[in-house]
Amino acid sequence: MKYKIIIAILAVIFAAGVIGSVLVLSAPKKNLVRIKCGEEVLYTLDLNREADRTFAVQTDSGTNLVEIKDGKIRVQSADCPDKTCVRMGWLHSAAMPIVCLPHRLVIEFVDSDGGVDAIAE
Amino acid sequence: MSVKRLARLSLLTAVALIIFIVELQVPNPFPVPGVKLGLANIITVYAVYRYRAPEVAMMVGVRIVLGSVFSGNWMALLYSACGSFLCLLGMLLLRRLIDERHLWIGSVCGALLHNTGQMAAALLVTQTPSLLLYFPFLIVSGCLAGLFTGLCAQLLLPRLKRFDRE
Numbered sequence: 001m002k003y004k005i006i007i008a009i010l011a012v013i014f015a016a017g018v019i020g021s022v023l024v025l026s027a028p029k030k031n032l033v034r035i036k037c038g039e040e041v042l043y044t045l046d047l048n049r050e051a052d053r054t055f056a057v058q059t060d061s062g063t064n065l066v067e068i069k070d071g072k073i074r075v076q077s078a079d080c081p082d083k084t085c086v087r088m089g090w091l092h093s094a095a096m097p098i099v100c101l102p103h104r105l106v107i108e109f110v111d112s113d114g115g116v117d118a119i120a121e
Numbered sequence: 122m123s124v125k126r127l128a129r130l131s132l133l134t135a136v137a138l139i140i141f142i143v144e145l146q147v148p149n150p151f152p153v154p155g156v157k158l159g160l161a162n163i164i165t166v167y168a169v170y171r172y173r174a175p176e177v178a179m180m181v182g183v184r185i186v187l188g189s190v191f192s193g194n195w196m197a198l199l200y201s202a203c204g205s206f207l208c209l210l211g212m213l214l215l216r217r218l219i220d221e222r223h224l225w226i227g228s229v230c231g232a233l234l235h236n237t238g239q240m241a242a243a244l245l246v247t248q249t250p251s252l253l254l255y256f257p258f259l260i261v262s263g264c265l266a267g268l269f270t271g272l273c274a275q276l277l278l279p280r281l282k283r284f285d286r287e
Contacts, residue, residue: 002218003219003223003226006218006219006226006230007226010226010229010230010233010264013233013260013264014260014261014264016257016260017256017257017258017259017260017261017263017264018257018261019257020256020257020260021257021258021261023257024254024255024257024258036249038246038247038248038249039248061196081192081193081194081196081197082154082194082197084149084152084153084154087149087152088152088153089152095251095254096254096255097249097251097252097254099154099243099247099249099252099255101154101196101197101200101243101246101247102194102195102196102197104246104247106247106249106251106252108249108251
């Protein structure tokens, strides 16, 4: 009996996870992108206005080479040990930032009103 | 602790470490930080049901530290240490509630707790609340990975009876 209860609880958690994943994946993309290292905002970019280019983002722990192409952004290469940020590919969902945990680097879509402040700074 | 017991624990740690390193060589098809099969935890789950709590904690601690020495990923040490701590705590408590024949349930709970701990550590380190959006993926992958490692440990348990007795 107690196993049935535990399994039921786990099944609910699993279902919530599946639903959450679908919701996250279906969140729309935006144009404004922010590149952060920990708390510190390094760049705020409007992908509609950015020319295609590749630039290096320096953090205390290493370097990530970020590529902008056709209004898309990704980490092209990095000297972090796990390379998860590279394999995540292009940033495609507002709900799923590209992160490089070893470098504490985050590339995410932001709302335009939140981004204006960052540009003004 | 007897020398025999110590030797057995070291042997298990070494096996877990080898599994860990072999798994590192296999490219991970899921590009989400923290999503991993975690095959080395087969040994952890097995040990939770066969050894005392401090012994299991020692085993896992040594494996995590040596694992990050061999993989060269020091940041991962922090995340996996937080995850493993929560996972071990939960599994050692659940050990009283869940018997050996339902070990896979404990393993799923452990995996979920592990991913929760990792998430908490990542949130603290990066200070980025949007990381929470990965959590659903971690839950799904945790359930599946925990189920797999749990079933493996379940198969392992009766086969290691002789190893336990000697």
